[in-house]
Amino acid sequence: MTPGATMGVVVVGAGDMGARHATHWQAVGACVVAVVDRDVERASAIAGPLGAAHGGDLGPYLRHEGVHVVSVCTPTHLHAPFTIAALEAGKHVLCEKPAALTLADAHAMRAAAVASGCELRIGFMRRFDPAYEPMGTFIGRIGRPVLAQVTITAGVRPKRLMHDALANGGPIIDMCCHVFTQWRTLFDGRPELVSARGYTFSDNKPEVAAIDQRALDSALVTIEYADGSVGQIQVSWGLPAGIEAVERHSYVGPDGHVVVDWPKRVTLRDASGVTRWSSSGVDPWREEIAWFHRELRDGAERRVATIDDGVEALLTSLAVLRSVRERRGVTLDEILREDAREVEATIR
Ligand SMILES: NC(=O)c1ccc[n+]([C@@H]2O[C@H](COP(=O)([O-])OP(=O)(O)OC[C@H]3O[C@@H](n4cnc5c(N)ncnc54)[C@H](O)[C@@H]3O)[C@@H](O)[C@H]2O)c1
Known part of the structure; x- marks a missing residue:
């Protein structure tokens, strides 16, 4: 990209996230060249007001010299193929x-980024x-461990793909990744042991009956960190449809207690x-895209999450799912070793 040129962006996946990405890219001064979705009407509804093209195939836009970035906003099982195709075409990628869903996919995405020399962010x-910042600052004041x-609780999700183990993977992968990545920065070091019990509360609910491979939707997860901190997540997306969603965090340390009603209020009680x-109502998606735009255009400090952050969060999710299946504590190294064996077996 020549200095001073406008950055060209294509958004693939014209759902809720695609609409956000497209609007924010345009708002921060990039040019949305096209919106792509297999449902071309959805693509057109987002592209039209932005004056962008729309289509059902990403291919032609990957050959377009005026496209510098691809925002991947499809269901999760399609992140890898679209991301890898974009990187191989020499485009930077912001992937939701x-x-x-799998380490093999995440590692292939990382390998494609390294080979291309392009940026891949999650x-x-x-x-x-x-x-985020007040929460980290307050937690920094309560001592260790x-x-x-x-x-995190919610009714059966209106988007059924969120319950599909083969599409978005259920809340252990789709939702808890937010907490896992936060905890990696709040607690020093990688999780040492993951133990969990899990259920599919939605099993008898008609809304998800048509899904063949329903993801685990409810769990109690315990994670032990190297600095002695311990985190527990009580999560369910399997409650009756329409029930009010709740996300509440509580952090207790030797010097105080932090309560978070995410994302609106953070309260510290200490000596x-x-x-x-309380929140100023800034839109985090817009901030993220504004920052990535500055990173690419001006070489601003790298703040947008990397594929390594994505791999770490996924490793923790996979350890949780294995712990539920095998009813025992699981380490992240174990998951990595097994992945390495699988890769070796595939190569042979
Ligand atoms: N950052 C966050 O907090 C956050 C919130 C919600 C969703 N997400 C993530 O964003 C991604 C998309 O979620 P969403 O809520 O926007 O989903 P969505 O269902 O609203 O939109 C997905 C879009 O992808 C399209 N699509 C499906 N297959 C396609 C294909 N082969 N080619 C082109 N388009 C295809 C669908 O037609 C749909 O329009 C998921 O990975 C999800 O986990 C992130």
């Missing part, structure tokens, strides 16, 4: 979270949420009293 946009508890923070 989670990176992928949309862990919470790090641009206004609550930290005992963390997060509750100095009560310190409260």
Whole structure:
């Protein structure tokens, strides 16, 4: 891209995330060249107001010299093929979270990024949420180790793909990745042991009856970190449809207690009293895209999550799923070793 030129972007996947990406890219000064979706009417509805082209095939836009970035906003099982095709065509990629459903896909995405020399980032946009910094600062004031508890509950998701183990992977992959990636920065070091019990509360619910491979939708997860901190997540997407969603975090350390009503309020109680923070309502997706635009255009400090962040979060999700299946504690190294064996077997 020549200095000073407008950055050209193609968005693939014209659903909720695709609409956000397209609008924000245009708003930060890039040019949305096209929106692509297998449902061309959806692509057209987003592209039209932006004056962009639309289509059902990404291929022609990958050969377009005026396209510098591809935003991948399809269901998760399609992140790898679109991301790899874009990287191989010499385009930078912002891929929605989670990176992928399998380590093989995530590693292939990383390998394609390395081979292409292009940037591959994962949309862990919470790090641009206004609550993110006060939460980290307050947790930094309660000492170590930290005992963390997060509750995330919602009714059966209106998008059925979110319950499909072969599409978006269910909440352990799709939702908990946000918490896993936050905890990697809050607690020093990789998770040492993951233990979980899980269920599919939606098994008897008619809304998801048509899905052959329903993902686990409810679990109690315990993760032990190298710095002695312990985190527990109580998660369910299997409650009755339409029930009010809740996300609440509680962090207790030797010097205080932080309560987070994500993403609106963060409260610290410590020896100095009560310190409260509440949201200014900034849109984290817009901040993330504005920042990535500055990174690519001006060489700004790298803040948008990397594929390595995506791989780490996925490793933790896979350890949780294995722990549920085998009813035992699982280490991340174990998951990595097994993946290496599978890769070796495929090569042979
Ligand atoms: N950052 C976040 O907090 C956040 C929030 C929601 C979703 N997501 C992630 O974003 C991704 C998309 O989620 P969404 O809620 O926008 O989904 P969505 O169902 O609203 O949109 C997905 C779009 O992809 C299109 N699509 C499917 N297969 C395609 C193909 N082969 N070629 C082209 N288009 C295809 C669908 O037609 C649909 O329009 C998922 O990976 C999800 O996990 C991230």
